[in-house]
Amino acid sequence: MPDPVTVLGTRVAYAARQLPRLAWFAGHGVVMRRLQAQVRRRAPPRDRGGAPPVAGPSPGPASLPGSRRLYADLARLLRQDLANVEAGIYPVPDDHDGSLPTLLERSRLFFADLPEIHARRERNGVRDVLAEAPRRGRPAYYLQNFHFQSGGWMTEESAERYDTQVEVLFNGTANAMRRQALPPLHEVFAGRDQRRLRLIDIGCGTGRFLDCLKQAWPRLPALGLDLSEAYVRHAQRHLRRWRKVAVAVGNAEAIPAADASVDAVTSVFMMHELPAKVRRVVMAECARVLRPGGRLVLVDSLQRGDDPAYDGLLERFPQNYHEPYYRGYLDEDFSAMAAGCGLVPVRDVNAFVSKVMVFDKAG
Numbered sequence: 255m256p257d258p259v260t261v262l263g264t265r266v267a268y269a270a271r272q273l274p275r276l277a278w279f280a281g282h283g284v285v286m287r288r289l290q291a292q293v294r295r296r297a298p299p300r301d302r303g304g305a306p307p308v309a310g311p312s313p314g315p316a317s318l319p320g321s322r323r324l325y326a327d328l329a330r331l332l333r334q335d336l337a338n339v340e341a342g343i344y345p346v347p348d349d350h351d352g353s354l355p356t357l358l359e360r361s362r363l364f365f366a367d368l369p370e371i372h373a374r375r376e377r378n379g380v381r382d383v384l385a386e387a388p389r390r391g392r393p394a395y396y397l398q399n400f401h402f403q404s405g406g407w408m409t410e411e412s413a414e415r416y417d418t419q420v421e422v423l424f425n426g427t428a429n430a431m432r433r434q435a436l437p438p439l440h441e442v443f444a445g446r447d448q449r450r451l452r453l454i455d456i457g458c459g460t461g462r463f464l465d466c467l468k469q470a471w472p473r474l475p476a477l478g479l480d481l482s483e484a485y486v487r488h489a490q491r492h493l494r495r496w497r498k499v500a501v502a503v504g505n506a507e508a509i510p511a512a513d514a515s516v517d518a519v520t521s522v523f524m525m526h527e528l529p530a531k532v533r534r535v536v537m538a539e540c541a542r543v544l545r546p547g548g549r550l551v552l553v554d555s556l557q558r559g560d561d562p563a564y565d566g567l568l569e570r571f572p573q574n575y576h577e578p579y580y581r582g583y584l585d586e587d588f589s590a591m592a593a594g595c596g597l598v599p600v601r602d603v604n605a606f607v608s609k610v611m612v613f614d615k616a617g
């Protein structure tokens with residue numbers, strides 16, 4: 255039984271770190287929505303020729319969670335995050351958001367880009383990125399302005415803005431959702447020498463999940479892979495405080511690791527951005543590189559039916575953020591896909607608007 259002073263100290267430390275950042279990013283969301291409403295009032299959206307950017311049924315209001323429900327689920331996520339800390343799975347998290355001047359600069363970059371994003375959304379400019387970046391062997395599905403974001407995945411500026419954009423989208427809970435991949439890793443890592451384990455995070459982006467991972471297992475050798483050179487460079491900078499972590503440009507469709515050589519593979523918020531065919535290739539690659547008994551942990555959006563109260567919100571999401579493969583993702587049968595490549599589904603756990611999917615490679 256931990257002593258009450260330690261419990262109180264942990265809770266105060268957790269609240270002191272998490273609550274200001276929730277307020278900061280949620281505040282950005284409030285300002286952003288006000289600016290968007292002003293722009294909409296001044297200039298109604300142009301007719302795009304009838305077809306919406308992503309075809310599909312419009313959501314029924316009954317399937318939208320009310321704000322009370324959303325905040326209750328957000329609070330549940332934070333309670334789970336704290337419970338994981340109290341269970342010793344990871345220390346009180348440090349989100350490494352940067353100093354106040356850094357945060358202000360991130361904020362400036364975020365707001366300065368909103369007019370560009372708005373203009374791109376209005377004209378459905380989902381391939382602007384082709385004019386900005388060389389293809390360099392990257393697949394066509396990848397070369398799009400996902401989320402209508404400027405530069406797609408290609409530019410340094412996009413990498414600088416990404417974490418603010420994601421945290422604003424999730425009201426400051428993106429890292430807390432990422433951390434929900436750590437308990438299933440703890441189950442298979444506990445009692446083992448972390449220096450002898452090996453983990454690969456595919457589609458690692460700016461390296462925020464790897465940062466969470468290293469806070470729990472600082473000596474665990476880890477590799478982050480991403481197709482974006484700019485995001486890889488950003489991740490390398492962000493992670494330079496850690497040893498035994500490498501980040502490289504690489505395609506999750508061809509993971510640069512030998513068969514049965516890795517103890518765990520993780521991927522956060524990437525699966526919904528892949529075409530269905532590519533998702534299958536990527537799952538098979540994860541299965542190939544895992545050792546028998548190795549674990550795959552995916553964190554991604556809730557799927558249709560995981561929590562019916564959210565179905566309308568999930569339907570609506572790709573209309574505002576260019577997400578060409580999201581509707582297919584909503585109905586993807588991950589258990590069947592896993593079974594097809596020798597992975598055994600262990601469990602799914604909802605975590606606010608995300609879910610954690612756990613699979614083991616058959617031993």
Ligand SMILES: C[S@@+](CC[C@H](N)C(=O)[O-])C[C@H]1O[C@@H](n2cnc3c(N)ncnc32)[C@H](O)[C@@H]1O
Nearest residue numbers: 407457458459480481482504505506522523524
């Ligand atoms: C939505 S971001 C998620 C980034 C990060 N995992 C996170 O937690 O925010 C999707 C990432 O997947 C990367 N990506 C997409 N397709 C990929 C592929 N085939 N191979 C490697 N990375 C890919 C993108 O470059 C981008 O950084």
